[in-house]
Amino acid sequence: MSWGPLWLSFQIALTATAVTLIVGTSLALLLNWKRLPGRDLIDALISAPLVLPPTVLGYYLLVLVGNNSAVSDVWKSLFGGRTIIFNFEGAVLAAAVGSLPLVVRSIRIGLDSIDPNLISAARTLGASPLRVILTVVLPLAAPGIIAGAMLGFARSLGDYGATLMVAGSRIGGTSPASIYIMDQMLGGHDENVFGMALATTVLGVVLLYFANKLTRRMHVHRI
């Protein structure tokens, strides 16, 4: 059995997590702004990947970043004609969009746990809105952000449907772990299916175990 699929899935999940952390934190901060127009609608749109069938999500992404789209044209002009779909970028996009609702929800829980008086105190002590976010809000929401990152990573690691539609079954000659498992099962290679399933499970569980420990430690330190 080759470890290539697991390594590829790890790289996709890691890159997708980095993207969702930046986008998810920004969206969570925006959604916590109570006077945001259309707040509930934006919240529902961000959460949609949780309830949409993966094929529907994959279809929307294909429409958005497919080879005939404006987004694809811009991407190709920036990166020497490289397309988003059927590439590493497509797999990252599919994984990131699928995990974004989990990341945003987790970060929002972290933000909601902050005593509003701490934010008011920072403002009365002369901190600009950006300084309040960087020095008070984000450090205190860190457990939620880390938990969100770990959940997002685990979700990205196992993405199948949308990844298959946007990135295809092979990226640079290698399949991501979830697609590799399906291929091997259809081919009757049960030993490869077992090995990859076990490796993916161990990786996911170990990461979540350390994420839980880290989150608990941070909670203890901030009380």
Added chain:
Amino acid sequence: MSGLDAKLALRRGEFQLDLELHCPPGITCVMGPSGSGKSTILALLAGLAQPDQGRIALDGQVWFDRTTKVDVPTHRRRLAYVFQNLALFPHMNAIHNVTYGMPRELQKPERVARAEQLLGKLGVGHLAHRRPRTYSGGEAQRVALARAIARSPQLVLLDEPFSALDRELKRQLIELVRTEVAQLGVPLVHVTHSVAEARALADQVVRIERGAVVATGAPADVLANITSLDD
């Protein structure tokens, strides 16, 4: 004009606030029963909430004026606000809490030295590198006061920060506040429902009921024959 001048009008459902305050340098105690609007006044003065109508000026400098649409954001109002729960940053040690609001023009070593000096002066120098979860109630109050004073504010707002303390500790902290405010020479607005606290601390007392001022003057006049606001 010297001191704080505020005209505030606010209506939120059943709650209504409509009053004028003049607070000269020194300590003004705003007193009233629970729900009378004491904490709302502080929030409006700090810019954490906006009055429907009104004007706030400090030493002639306008912070808020609904008519001329002036609204200086909270972080540009040079004030110090000690919250009822103190709101010390739990992820920062005492030094970082105290230096947080200091003028950014000061170099970091200067800020740290000033914070250490202030903490020492308030008797909590030993907490410099410890986080708030390790402080006792009285220690936390002192660090919060140090953080407020360190900012060299033009206005100090206290929202019942002594309410949970025993009598002796309260007396010590009242003395500390009196000394520090005298040195700063700025108005301090102290919200409380404790008559004893107001007698011990105030240069001026403003009594409010249901969002309106019912008496203003020296503590001996306003609080004569009153032992409790429930009387």
